[in-house]
Amino acid sequence: MGTWGTGIFDNDDAGDVREEFRDLIAxxxxxxxxxxxxxxxxxxxxxxxxxxxxxxxxxxxxxxPGHVGTGVIERAITIIDDPAELERWDPSDARRRRAALKKLRSRLQMKPRSPSGCEPAAAWTRRWRRASTSCSTPAPGCCCFVSWA
Structure with missing residues (x-):
């Protein structure tokens, strides 16, 4: 697995999970x-x-997009609150990771939207590369709007 930053999606597995989930919902x-x-x-x-x-x-x-599986947010918050999560980072990166986790925790504590549709990640990726937009029909709640530091 490659990690290139401290953001939530700054590693290969996290990016793959996002794409695969979108594809499964679509x-x-x-x-x-x-x-x-x-x-x-x-x-x-x-x-x-x-x-x-x-x-x-x-x-x-x-x-x-509001497609939340049972217990997923709770497990994520458990990890966010676990001191071991920051201990696995170099001290210089731990501060930025803490900020990314804090931002995510704040978002996860808000009530999710009502479920909206997701288009397959492959279609989203092709459009993003070609037009520098995340979706041809952007709408609040679309999974194409997922953007985390």
Missing amino acids: AGKSADEATAGLVESYGAADVDLEDHNFWPALAATQHS
Whole structure:
């Protein structure tokens, strides 16, 4: 796995989780079905240090369009509040990671929107690269609007 920054999606696994979740929702899966499939695929059934990228990324991805799986936000907040999360970072990066987690925690404490549609991540990525926009029909709550520091 590659990590290039302290943001919630600044590593390969988190980005992959976001894309795969969008694809599963666009294919008609429920948030709980998509979550179960991702948990199995990533081996993230338990919350341990190896899952500290998975759960916050999944919670951030689910919260914005309102497709929230059972227990996902709670697991993410458990990780955000765990001192071990910051201890795994270099001191110079821990401050920026703390800020990203604080921003995410604040967002996750807000009530999620009513579920809205998600287009497949591949279509979103093609459009973003071509037109520098995140969606051809942007609307508040669209999963294409997920943007975390």
